[in-house]
Amino acid sequence: MTKTEDNIFLNRSSLFINEHQKLEIMRNLLYILALLIVIGWAIGYIGYSAGGLIHILLIIAVVSVLLGVIQGRNS
Numbered sequence: 001m002t003k004t005e006d007n008i009f010l011n012r013s014s015l016f017i018n019e020h021q022k023l024e025i026m027r028n029l030l031y032i033l034a035l036l037i038v039i040g041w042a043i044g045y046i047g048y049s050a051g052g053l054i055h056i057l058l059i060i061a062v063v064s065v066l067l068g069v070i071q072g073r074n075s
Contacts, residue, residue, distance in 0.1 A: 023071070030068040037061035 017025075037057045044054030 027068050027072060030064045034061040034064045034068075037064075 038061045041054050041058040041061065044057075
């Protein structure tokens with residue numbers, strides 16, 4: 001094998017992540033999603049234009065944070 005072929009195989013192996021890294025990524029995504037939903041809720045609460053939908057978004061944000069906390073405790 002040439003040096004270029006060796007580098008290709010090394011780069012392919014770096015694409016795989018383990019289960020712990022997957023859990024960390026998903027946990028971070030849950031927190032980001034919850035933060036965006038809370039920000040949207042706050043804007044909607046101040047703006048009065050979205051009605052009851054904003055409160056449903058707040059409930060979804062709280063549930064996603066709780067899921068992240070519960071899953072974090074189990075891992």
